[in-house]
Amino acid sequence: MKSGATRVDVIVIGAGVSGLAAARQLVDDEWSVTVLEARDRIGGRVWSNRAWSGLALDMGAGWIEGDEDNPITEIAEREGIETVVYDDDSEYLYKSDGTEVEDDEWDAQAARFERVMREVDALRKQRKRDGQPDLALQSAIDQVLARHPMTPEQRQAFDYDVTREIESDYAADSTELSTYYWDFGDGFDGEDRVFPGGYDQIPKALAKGVDVRLGHVVRKVERSDEGVRVTTGQGVFEADYAIVAVPLGVLKKGAIEFVPALPGRKRAAIERLGMGVLNRVYLRFPRIFWERDAHGFAVIPRRRDEWTEYVNFAPFVRQPVLLCFNSGKYAREVEKLTDEQTVAAMMQTLRGVFGQDIPSPTAHLITRWSMDPFAYGSYSYMSVGATPEDIEALASPVDDVLFFAGEATESEYAASVHGAILAGRRAADEIDEADEED
Numbered sequence: 001m002k003s004g005a006t007r008v009d010v011i012v013i014g015a016g017v018s019g020l021a022a023a024r025q026l027v028d029d030e031w032s033v034t035v036l037e038a039r040d041r042i043g044g045r046v047w048s049n050r051a052w053s054g055l056a057l058d059m060g061a062g063w064i065e066g067d068e069d070n071p072i073t074e075i076a077e078r079e080g081i082e083t084v085v086y087d088d089d090s091e092y093l094y095k096s097d098g099t100e101v102e103d104d105e106w107d108a109q110a111a112r113f114e115r116v117m118r119e120v121d122a123l124r125k126q127r128k129r130d131g132q133p134d135l136a137l138q139s140a141i142d143q144v145l146a147r148h149p150m151t152p153e154q155r156q157a158f159d160y161d162v163t164r165e166i167e168s169d170y171a172a173d174s175t176e177l178s179t180y181y182w183d184f185g186d187g188f189d190g191e192d193r194v195f196p197g198g199y200d201q202i203p204k205a206l207a208k209g210v211d212v213r214l215g216h217v218v219r220k221v222e223r224s225d226e227g228v229r230v231t232t233g234q235g236v237f238e239a240d241y242a243i244v245a246v247p248l249g250v251l252k253k254g255a256i257e258f259v260p261a262l263p264g265r266k267r268a269a270i271e272r273l274g275m276g277v278l279n280r281v282y283l284r285f286p287r288i289f290w291e292r293d294a295h296g297f298a299v300i301p302r303r304r305d306e307w308t309e310y311v312n313f314a315p316f317v318r319q320p321v322l323l324c325f326n327s328g329k330y331a332r333e334v335e336k337l338t339d340e341q342t343v344a345a346m347m348q349t350l351r352g353v354f355g356q357d358i359p360s361p362t363a364h365l366i367t368r369w370s371m372d373p374f375a376y377g378s379y380s381y382m383s384v385g386a387t388p389e390d391i392e393a394l395a396s397p398v399d400d401v402l403f404f405a406g407e408a409t410e411s412e413y414a415a416s417v418h419g420a421i422l423a424g425r426r427a428a429d430e431i432d433e434a435d436e437e438d
């Protein structure tokens with residue numbers, strides 16, 4: 001490798017939780033490590049916005065998803081970071097005209113959804129046994145629905161369940177998700193928890209004592225027998241090993257040049273795996289006009305996917321703040337609206353439910369993750385044709401010099417903060433092993 005560049009044992013590219021978890025473990029094991037981060041902050045898709053003084057509102061990840069045995073629970077407890085249980089049993093469900101869906105109607109709707117999804121599961125097993133190709137989840141759902149005629153109202157409620165239970169979780173439309181693998185992977189048991197003081201306390205804890213260089217956009221990664229040479233907008237860095245912990249969306253865009261090019265199997269995996277979109281819109285109001293004690297509510301929309309899922313932040317931040325999520329193609333559509341148009345569209349739904357007299361918001365915060373040049377999306381999903389082998393290919397080291405982390409490389413827990421942390425630790429272990437064999 002050419003001299004004159006800063007040299008360490010390991011360069012980590014990306015100071016999201018995955019890169020930071022890798023760096024943390026390596027630093028604790030006495031490796032010299034430099035983390036190169038494009039943004040002017042750490043945390044990546046864990047980002048707590050403090051623009052509204054006194055509040056920390058999460059623009060990326062919001063929940064510890066299942067607190068039992070979850071590595072985030074362990075970090076939060078060790079660091080004394082406050083978390084609060086999110087009680088989804090307290091949620092309300094409304095029709096778009098504001099009529100509340102009563103419990104028995106809601107139960108019947110849920111039972112219809114579960115029955116259809118059980119049959120979709122049977123259909124996929126049958127197709128796999130018959131050696132048929134993958135198809136979009138919505139096509140499989142449509143085949144099953146053909147056997148279960150529904151009234152227009154029941155169908156609207158069913159589509160709402162698809163948005164809420166599937167598309168919002170996987171950040172992609174059912175027309176984009178693989179029937180074979182959309183729900184591939186695992187989760188943790190226990191309660192879901194939020195961070196009233198901001199999720200960014202987790203990356204901050206991981207980053208303690210780690211050399212992180214902010215504002216360093218990596219453009220090129222060259223590898224050779226002597227190690228890695230990484231070119232940033234602010235100089236060149238060299239190391240024996242590098243961990244690439246940038247989002248799948250960034251790899252898909254080809255924003256980083258790899259020399260020599262990445263192996264074909266890895267490039268095919270980058271292309272096949274999907275990068276989904278889930279966006280948040282926060283509105284701050286002069287007063288609460290929704291159920292004060294419920295942690296959230298949902299609206300069965302007139303047009304599928306629109307302004308469906310709401311979180312009441314009042315119990316967590318003691319302010320009249322509402323959050324709404326949009327996912328998949330609709331989220332991409334909303335990203336193209338101006339802030340004013342976005343707020344007006346959300347208010348139209350809220351006025352339909354709560355009446356024309358509700359107050360206008362006094363402030364808003366809006367994410368546009370698919371346009372973010374250091375993410376190009378919210379998190380990965382299994383698109384039609386993608387398989388678990390693609391995740392393995394994405395994760396696999398190249399020439400025992402380049403290692404890969406990030407949520408999309410985690411085979412059991414992708415698309416989550418805990419998955420990103422576990423992937424970072426796995427990459428750090430792989431470097432240890434490669435070094436021992438050397």
Ligand SMILES: Cc1cc2nc3c(=O)[nH]c(=O)nc-3n(C[C@H](O)[C@H](O)[C@H](O)COP(=O)(O)OP(=O)(O)OC[C@H]3O[C@@H](n4cnc5c(N)ncnc54)[C@H](O)[C@@H]3O)c2cc1C
Binds near residue numbers: 018250
């Ligand atoms: C809206 C939303 C809601 C979510 N909700 C949840 C949730 O409730 N619970 C949950 O568990 N997960 C959730 N997630 C997913 C979770 O946030 C991610 O899986 C996780 O944070 C990914 O971490 P990471 O380290 O893999 O990637 P990132 O956090 O994206 O880190 C990658 C880093 O690489 C940097 N980078 C990119 N390009 C370059 C470059 N060229 N040079 C240098 N640095 C670069 C980025 O700036 C970034 O800091 C959510 C995500 C979003 C967006």
